Amino acid sequence: MSAEARPKPRPRLKPRVRPAPAPVAPSAETARLRDSLPRAGWRVVAAKEFGDHLLSVRFIVLLLVLGLAAAIPLYFAADQIRAAAPQASGAAAVFLALFTLGSEDISILRVDTFVGIVAPLLGLAFAFDAVNGERSEGTLPRLLAQPIHRDDVINGKFAAGMAVIGLVLVSVVVLIAGFGMLRLGIVPHPQEVLRLAGWVAVTFLYVAVWLAFGLLLSVLVRRAATAALIGFGVWLLITIFGELITTLIGGLLAPAADASVDTLLGSYQLQQLITRLLPSTLYGEISVVLLNPSVTQVSTPATIGQLQQAQQQIPTLLSLDQSLLLVWPHVVALVALAVVCFAGAYVSFMRQEVRA
Amino acid sequence: MTGVETSTPQKRSTNVEPVIRTRGLTKHYGSLTAVDNLDLAVYPGEIFGLLGQNGAGKTTTILMLLGLTEPTSGEARVMGLDPAREPRLVKRRVGYLPDAVGFYGGLTGRQNLRYTARLNGLRGEGAEGAIQDVLVQVGLDDRADDLVETYSRGMRQRLGIADALVKSPDVLILDEPTTAIDPLGVAEILDLLRTLVHERGLAILLSSHLLTQVQSVCDRIGIFAAGRLVGQGTVDELAATFGDGSATLEVGLELVDDAQVARASEVLGGLAGVESVVPPTDGQGAWRLIVRPAAAEAGVRQEVLVAAVEHGLHLTTLRPIVPSLDDIYRSAILRRAA
Ligand SMILES: Nc1ncnc2c1ncn2[C@@H]1O[C@H](COP(=O)(O)OP(=O)(O)OP(=O)(O)O)[C@@H](O)[C@H]1O
Ligand SMILES: [Mg+2]
Numbered sequence: 001m002s003a004e005a006r007p008k009p010r011p012r013l014k015p016r017v018r019p020a021p022a023p024v025a026p027s028a029e030t031a032r033l034r035d036s037l038p039r040a041g042w043r044v045v046a047a048k049e050f051g052d053h054l055l056s057v058r059f060i061v062l063l064l065v066l067g068l069a070a071a072i073p074l075y076f077a078a079d080q081i082r083a084a085a086p087q088a089s090g091a092a093a094v095f096l097a098l099f100t101l102g103s104e105d106i107s108i109l110r111v112d113t114f115v116g117i118v119a120p121l122l123g124l125a126f127a128f129d130a131v132n133g134e135r136s137e138g139t140l141p142r143l144l145a146q147p148i149h150r151d152d153v154i155n156g157k158f159a160a161g162m163a164v165i166g167l168v169l170v171s172v173v174v175l176i177a178g179f180g181m182l183r184l185g186i187v188p189h190p191q192e193v194l195r196l197a198g199w200v201a202v203t204f205l206y207v208a209v210w211l212a213f214g215l216l217l218s219v220l221v222r223r224a225a226t227a228a229l230i231g232f233g234v235w236l237l238i239t240i241f242g243e244l245i246t247t248l249i250g251g252l253l254a255p256a257a258d259a260s261v262d263t264l265l266g267s268y269q270l271q272q273l274i275t276r277l278l279p280s281t282l283y284g285e286i287s288v289v290l291l292n293p294s295v296t297q298v299s300t301p302a303t304i305g306q307l308q309q310a311q312q313q314i315p316t317l318l319s320l321d322q323s324l325l326l327v328w329p330h331v332v333a334l335v336a337l338a339v340v341c342f343a344g345a346y347v348s349f350m351r352q353e354v355r356a
Numbered sequence: 357m358t359g360v361e362t363s364t365p366q367k368r369s370t371n372v373e374p375v376i377r378t379r380g381l382t383k384h385y386g387s388l389t390a391v392d393n394l395d396l397a398v399y400p401g402e403i404f405g406l407l408g409q410n411g412a413g414k415t416t417t418i419l420m421l422l423g424l425t426e427p428t429s430g431e432a433r434v435m436g437l438d439p440a441r442e443p444r445l446v447k448r449r450v451g452y453l454p455d456a457v458g459f460y461g462g463l464t465g466r467q468n469l470r471y472t473a474r475l476n477g478l479r480g481e482g483a484e485g486a487i488q489d490v491l492v493q494v495g496l497d498d499r500a501d502d503l504v505e506t507y508s509r510g511m512r513q514r515l516g517i518a519d520a521l522v523k524s525p526d527v528l529i530l531d532e533p534t535t536a537i538d539p540l541g542v543a544e545i546l547d548l549l550r551t552l553v554h555e556r557g558l559a560i561l562l563s564s565h566l567l568t569q570v571q572s573v574c575d576r577i578g579i580f581a582a583g584r585l586v587g588q589g590t591v592d593e594l595a596a597t598f599g600d601g602s603a604t605l606e607v608g609l610e611l612v613d614d615a616q617v618a619r620a621s622e623v624l625g626g627l628a629g630v631e632s633v634v635p636p637t638d639g640q641g642a643w644r645l646i647v648r649p650a651a652a653e654a655g656v657r658q659e660v661l662v663a664a665v666e667h668g669l670h671l672t673t674l675r676p677i678v679p680s681l682d683d684i685y686r687s688a689i690l691r692r693a694a
């Protein structure tokens with residue numbers, strides 16, 4: 001029977017009393033339904049997103065890229081460690097050298113530097129299309145019409161991104177460590193293991209900053225491709241040109257050649273402050289301090305007294321908590337950055353119209 | 357359909373609470389008024405159709421009913437709950453098919469439905485059974501395990517209806533449910549909707565541009581123009597409001613000779629309330645009686661029966677011509693514009 005063939009006037013067979021009319025909000029029924037609502041909707045969202053990520057091409061690509069970024073410098077580091085091994089027995093933190101040594105010719109070729117460069121991409125890749133993707137696919141109204149809180153969507157997506165990133169980071173680090181132990185026969189001290197764990201945690205935090213930034217882009221920018229491009233542009237600007245830009249600004253602010261030592265120091269401090277506006281600098285400094293117990297300061301001395309003190313200092317090794325104390329402000333700054341980005345994404349998502 | 361049927365508007369017993377009720381519901385987007393002071397009531401066990409031009413405010417109304425957008429003023433109640441305050445409870449009981457519905461292309465149809473079921477707190481065998489049931493109901497069970505990106509547009513639309521049904525809702529809100537579905541499929545879907553209403557006492561609110569479908573499936577209809585509800589009721593009620601005040605009766609007569617034709621014309625024209633008589637053009641078809649006022653139509657029908665018996669006219673059919681929704685709709689929109 002087709003709708004067109006049907007005679008226009010339809011028999012009105014409607015019985016006065018319906019079989020089982022839908023009850024209108026009786027309190028017992030309401031209470032039962034309230035109990036049946038999913039308790040943590042964000043977990044359902046996160047589980048689905050996590051599954052999607054693991055099966056996605058970008059996951060495999062990023063795993064490979066990060067793996068390569070770690071493997072290439074590792075090759076050089078291993079060479080150096082092998083060469084130095086006879087004299088180095090008993091040297092501090094040989095195990096961590098796996099991460100901080102690289103090619104003697106190319107200083108940038110180190111695991112920590114490479115991971116620092118690739119990590120932002122990891123964060124961006126799992127977030128840039130989180131919300132605008134749902135919008136353009138037309139799944140967002142359907143998703144928001146389910147009985148979950150609205151923020152469950154964005155929280156779940158963030159959680160899923162964090163979980164995948166954690167998985168990628170931990171597997172790469174475990175691979176490197178395993179390589180060091182098996183091929184080079186270096187056994188880490190407990191202190192080194194802790195330092196490494198700290199470094200992984202901070203790297204995780206750094207990626208979280210970029211994940212939150214990607215999420216913000218995915219909420220604000222309607223097209224996923226545009227969001228990806230913007231994210232990529234910011235990454236390029238910060239990692240490649242970041243140093244250049246801060247040097248330029250520093251150059252503009254540079255004091256005259258005949259300036260006093262105090263003025264010079266002041267100017268250096270200012271430059272440092274500017275570079276620390278960049279998350280990459282923050283992460284780089286934390287990374288160096290955590291992986292090198294011998295690094296005892298991250299800031300330019302503020303006075304001549306401090307400068308002299310630093311020069312006369314006997315080389316010492318810091319314990320983990322001393323190192324942590326040194327970079328604590330940096331860590332706090334990174335956390336703040338992540339929180340600001342996520343809050344921005346959260347608030348704008350909550351206020352956005354469902355329809356594009 | 358044959359017969360003598362009174363077309364008195366259905367009177368509702370006052371003790372049945374509406375499942376959807378709005379009072380003065382209003383939504384502004386900046387200076388634009390998308391929905392203007394809307395009073396709407398949808399009762400359990402009925403299908404209510406929202407009609408209106410593009411941009412009339414149908415989707416906006418639906419979004420407010422689901423708590424997906426906040427009304428500027430006025431209130432809405434769905435199952436007695438305020439969607440702006442208790443959106444999750446409302447969403448648990450309302451199945452919603454958005455216009456331009458989308459699915460995750462990388463998942464199968466079944467996986468998409470499973471996700472929806474989980475978001476509704478349904479898991480395990482019960483959920484799987486429900487998913488299978490709705491897939492069969494919309495006729496997608498044979499393609500359920502293919503990726504959605506391989507589906508045609510109409511198949512996605514069907515999956516959308518399955519998706520709205522998977523939580524066993526008490527109310528269904530469907531935004532243009534039959535777009536992109538083939539004619540036979542439309543009939544199936546409309547039958548499915550009727551079955552759901554009859555078997556489970558569901559209430560359905562649907563918006564559509566396809567007047568024939570709306571007329572064939574909806575118990576009551578609301579006509580929207582520029583954010584305002586200009587008319588609401590059964591087709592008959594709307595016809596009474598927006599018609600020209602006349603009703604049409606179709607009378608089939610078996611007439612053997614011209615004398616009888618002349619006689620029939622005289623008898624029918626002489627009935628009280630009949631304004632004019634339109635004889636069949638080819639001499640074989642049915643006669644049309646234009647009755648004014650429209651309310652006299654039922655009485656005229658009785659008179660025709662009596663007169664036919666008295667004058668020995670052989671009656672074959674006798675039925676009121678229900679005005680087409682197209683005409684009602686046009687005149688409602690035009691009257692609004694005027
Ligand atoms: N996010 C928005 N911002 C501003 N105006 C909007 C927004 N969404 C809808 N509108 C306006 O609200 C009005 C009603 O739109 P709505 O989508 O409810 O119409 P509709 O009846 O569903 O139309 P259609 O039949 O085309 O689906 C339109 O004029 C539209 O331009
Ligand atoms: Mg619409």
